[in-house]
Amino acid sequence: MGILQDDVVIIRQPDKEGGPTVITVNCPDKTGLGCDLCRIILFFGLSIVRGDVSTDGKWCYIVLWVVGREKTRWSLLKKRLIGACPSFSYAFGIYYYRSELQQPPKPPDVFLLKFCCHDRRGLLHDVTEVLSLLCELELTIKKVKVSTTPDGKVMDLFFITDTRELLHTPKRRDDTIQQLTDTLKDALISIEIELVGPEIAACSQASSFLPTAITEDIFNLELPDPGRGGVFTSDSISIVMDNLLSPSHTLVQIMCQDHKGLLYDIMRTLKDYNIQISYGRFMTKPRGKCELDLFIMQADGKKIVDSSKQKSLSARLRTELLRPLKVTVVSRGPDTELLVANPVELSDKGRPLVFHDITLALKMLGICIFSAEIGRHAIGDREWEVYRILLDEGEGSPLPRNKIEKGVWNMLMGWE
Known part of the structure; x- marks a missing residue:
């Protein structure tokens, strides 16, 4: 049986x-x-x-x-x-x-979704919502290049893969175009989907190095400033490791503030360290607090007794819980650029729906997007999915940049 x-x-x-x-x-x-x-x-x-x-x-x-x-x-x-x-x-x-x-x-086939339309507030979010949410089209965005022309038109290039692996068929392609057409309505000028060759597909996924100025902008703060968009402090997280309670496992006890994807961030960190969870318990508490008890072991089936390994794992867990994503707003001359960095697992996957949440936050703040770009980049010893978004603040009084950063951060963390 x-x-x-x-x-x-x-x-x-x-x-x-x-x-x-x-x-x-x-x-x-x-x-x-x-x-x-x-x-x-x-x-x-x-x-x-x-x-x-x-x-x-x-x-x-x-x-x-x-x-x-x-x-x-x-x-x-x-x-x-x-x-x-x-x-x-x-x-x-x-x-x-x-x-x-x-x-x-x-590797999955990569398709280029290319469309031109008249710009309007929230347009990019509406498209991203249709593409990103599995309950809609089951398409995965690999890379994006969005630009606005002087006459108010938008040219969007989305490199996407299909979870169903059917986008090469006419029916699947027509269904996708129809759903996007229904979303864009009168704003749409033209739309097409085509399979790209292996050279272009490789370029859409390959890592590259960012200019030093941009990496310094993204990683200039180790912890989020509570006044700019987070409520975490180093005191709000407790990580304790114990090797006495179990003869064969290391006990990790974590107490922290809850946020969207919290359990994923912890599991992702343990997966990257090749650590096995034998028993675990996770529970949310009143006022947004969380408690976790994890009995873990290394890939060789042994406890983590090396103090340096314990410190390394504890430090990485603390970093991922304090700031699982990097968010900052910087000046580019007269322009304002939003930068978000999303860590990529060693298995080549990043946190889902980040671009969706970014565009939703900007839509709720009433901010238009002039251009946007998503790419994989090697920063330090890790790979990151970096979102570079040039904001169109319009003719009115621009929002304070700390308010933009806070709005995006809260949406990403599920505190909106």
């Missing part, structure tokens, strides 16, 4: 209106599985308010309580979560017979 595929992920709707939806995952374990699941849940615009994780190293049992969007496509979410789980053969050591694991997976 085995577990049916439909039983790998079970989603139970709340008994009472307004209560959390419970997601149960029961599947073979792998390092980083929690990160992958949390990223998908975040991609669907949901927040995790409670979680329990347990594993024996081969099999795991995860329960997550989530809240969020009313129009969530739960069947699609279930499909994506099942897709992130290892196959059953993985748990029994026979996965090496699978031909697809004998060679690296084929």
